[in-house]
Amino acid sequence: MTTWNKLTRAQIAELVTRDIPDAVYVNLGIGMPTLIAQYLPRDREIILHSENGIVGMTNAPAGGPQDPDIINAGKEFMGLMPGASITDHVTSFAMMRGGHIDLTVLGAFQVSRMGDLANWDTGDPNSIPAVGGAMDLAAGAKQVFVMMDHVDKKGAPKIVTQCTYPLTGMRVVDRIYSDVAIIDVPGDGRLIVRAMVEGMTLPELQGMTAAPLTGVDACQKIAA
Amino acid sequence: MLDKTVPSLAEAVSGVRDGARLLISGFGGSGIPTDLIRALLDQGAKDLTIVNNNAGNGPLGLSELIAAGRVRKVICSYARSANPANPSSAVFAEWYRAGKIELECVPQGTMADRMHAAGAGLGPFFTPTSYATPLAQGKETRVIDGVGYVLEDPLPGDFAFVKATQADRWGNLVYRYAQRNFGPVMCMAAKTAVAQVQEILPLGALAPDHVMTPGIFVQRVVECRNPQ
Numbered sequence: 001m002t003t004w005n006k007l008t009r010a011q012i013a014e015l016v017t018r019d020i021p022d023a024v025y026v027n028l029g030i031g032m033p034t035l036i037a038q039y040l041p042r043d044r045e046i047i048l049h050s051e052n053g054i055v056g057m058t059n060a061p062a063g064g065p066q067d068p069d070i071i072n073a074g075k076e077f078m079g080l081m082p083g084a085s086i087t088d089h090v091t092s093f094a095m096m097r098g099g100h101i102d103l104t105v106l107g108a109f110q111v112s113r114m115g116d117l118a119n120w121d122t123g124d125p126n127s128i129p130a131v132g133g134a135m136d137l138a139a140g141a142k143q144v145f146v147m148m149d150h151v152d153k154k155g156a157p158k159i160v161t162q163c164t165y166p167l168t169g170m171r172v173v174d175r176i177y178s179d180v181a182i183i184d185v186p187g188d189g190r191l192i193v194r195a196m197v198e199g200m201t202l203p204e205l206q207g208m209t210a211a212p213l214t215g216v217d218a219c220q221k222i223a224a
Numbered sequence: 225m226l227d228k229t230v231p232s233l234a235e236a237v238s239g240v241r242d243g244a245r246l247l248i249s250g251f252g253g254s255g256i257p258t259d260l261i262r263a264l265l266d267q268g269a270k271d272l273t274i275v276n277n278n279a280g281n282g283p284l285g286l287s288e289l290i291a292a293g294r295v296r297k298v299i300c301s302y303a304r305s306a307n308p309a310n311p312s313s314a315v316f317a318e319w320y321r322a323g324k325i326e327l328e329c330v331p332q333g334t335m336a337d338r339m340h341a342a343g344a345g346l347g348p349f350f351t352p353t354s355y356a357t358p359l360a361q362g363k364e365t366r367v368i369d370g371v372g373y374v375l376e377d378p379l380p381g382d383f384a385f386v387k388a389t390q391a392d393r394w395g396n397l398v399y400r401y402a403q404r405n406f407g408p409v410m411c412m413a414a415k416t417a418v419a420q421v422q423e424i425l426p427l428g429a430l431a432p433d434h435v436m437t438p439g440i441f442v443q444r445v446v447e448c449r450n451p452q
Contacts, residue, residue: 030306051332052251052402068253069401075252075306086401088408088436089251090340093333097353121358128320129329130304131359136333139352170356170372 004199005224006179012147014039015222016105016177019145020046025055027096027137029106029119030074032147036105047081049101051133053092056084073133096133097140104141106134108148108173110163113211115173115185117146118165131168138169150178150208157210159183159191181205182222183213195220228395229424229445233263236418236446240269240383243296247339247381247410248276248286255403257387257420258452261285264385270294275339275381277332277406279303279320280313284452287315295325299379301332331359336409338379343412343441348377384414387451388437391421395439396430404436411441418444420451 007015013035020026022044028034037059040046048057050072058079060066066077095101110118117138120131138144151157159176175194176183182195192214196205198221206213230236237260240246246264250256265288272295279298280287289295298316305311319325330338331353341349350373354360364375386407388397397419399407411417419437424447 050402052254052405054402067401069255069403071252071254071402075312080401086404088404089332089336089406090409093336097333097351126321128303128317129327130302131329131331132302133332135331135357135359136353139355167357 004180004197004204007197007222007224009035010039011224012177012179015182016145016147017041020044020103022046024102025049025095025100027051027101027104027141029104029134029137030132031107033105033107034072034074034076049095050078051092051096053087053089054078054080054084055095056081093133093136096136099140099142101137101141103143103145104137105145105147106137108146108158109152109165110158110160111146111173111176111185112160112163113185113189113191115171115187116163117144117168117173118163119168121166123166134168138172143174144172146173146176148176148178150180157208160210180208190214192216193219195222197222197224227393228439228443229393229447233259233420233446233448234267236260236420236444237263237267239416240264240267242269243271244269244382245273245275245380247384247406247414248274249384249386249406249410250281251277251402251405253281254401255387255399255405255407256281256285257385258285259448260385260418260420260446261289262452265289265292265294271296273297273299275299275335275379277301277335278313279316279327282312283315287313290319290325291315297326297328299328299330299335301330301335303327303329329359334376335379336406338376339381339409339413342378342380343409346378348375350375379413381410381414382416384410384417386410386417386419388419388421389423390430391419391424391445392427392430392439393424393445394427395419395442395445396435397421397437397439397442398430398434399436408437408441411437416443417441418446420446420448422449422451423447
């Protein structure tokens with residue numbers, strides 16, 4: 001009998017924000033990670049970068065004017081913090097590829113036990129290949145967090161021994177925040193379970209994961 | 225006298241030949257030179273290769289050029305519509321699925337730096353982006369100090385169409401907020417860079433340390449007070 005609940009997207013976003021330290025530059029990938037912008041704590045200065053050249057992006061004030069020249073990677077209207085700067089694409093991607101972004105949070109189709117990331121193409125012959133800035137970010141950010149559902153819509157595990165979808169980057173993921181667990185990916189083949197939703201056991205989590213998990217005594221419980 | 229201003233959109237896009245490679249600025253709805261693209265529709269050049277971050281941004285501009293059968297190939301980072309409810313590149317998708325248009329999918333930063341290499345007089349360069357992925361297939365790779373790299377070619381343009389807010393007759397450009405995006409690097413990488421701007425100001429009106437694209441990279445400027 002299932003005695004645990006999955007986290008909502010908002011709850012996962014909140015979990016991620018708890019682990020983002022003060023005074024860092026962060027890039028949020030399109031899709032689920034953009035939610036994080038809504039949960040950033042006010043007592044920390046977390047500076048959001050957008051691939052179209054904005055450093056110091058913030059959510060647009062509700063009901064305020066929408067400026068077509070202040071948008072994020074998902075083409076949503078955004079605002080600027082005091083201290084924001086804007087540059088061109090060459091400089092913006094130098095920030096991403098050159099190791100100047102402290103942390104990026106990306107969505108994923110699959111993550112392998114070695115930290116390989118697949119998040120840009122399902123390999124479906126009918127899909128149109130579209131990569132955007134995902135490969136540059138994966139290659140260059142100092143730390144890569146993945147935020148995703150633990151299994152796909154059909155129930156298949158998204159954490160795998162080897163990715164079957166086309167790769168975005170090899171050995172790039174540092175930590176996974178799923179809707180049931182937080183898992184560290186040190187890059188040596190281990191998947192270290194840092195936290196699970198309340199009521200879930202390691203064998204249950206292993207049953208949803210297609211690569212061997214390593215449990216730790218200090219594994220935390222997440223209230224869902 | 226150095227005067228790069230031209231009086232009309234038609235003159236701004238004159239000389240684009242069949243088979244030309246055209247760099248078009250813009251990211252999302254910001255910085256797209258829609259008026260220049262629509263003028264090119266009237267100008268008639270065909271068999272074009274278009275370099276743009278996306279493969280269209282709604283029904284106007286690039287989508288019209290594709291629908292008119294004038295584009296042979298699109299080089300871009302993101303050819304899908306991010307929001308299927310409001311598709312940005314529906315025309316491209318239709319032509320692509322029908323096999324009537326080519327696509328070269330390039331990581332966004334690689335695309336920017338391929339143009340930078342072209343504009344800065346550099347040759348091919350190694351980047352870690354796309355190493356061990358399908359986008360590196362057929363390209364030379366090398367492992368240097370334990371890091372895998374992919375060799376990428378410069379990407380010059382015959383023409384660049386960009387949008388800025390202000391210019392002077394020397395071609396100095398100032399962009400508004402994130403309108404800048406690919407504008408500076410595309411001007412640098414093209415033989416003939418054409419800027420549509422909201423207003424052309426007298427020489428000396430732009431603060432020298434606020435100029436974002438120096439006029440040396442720009443060949444034509446056209447004023448377009450009410451851009452589409």
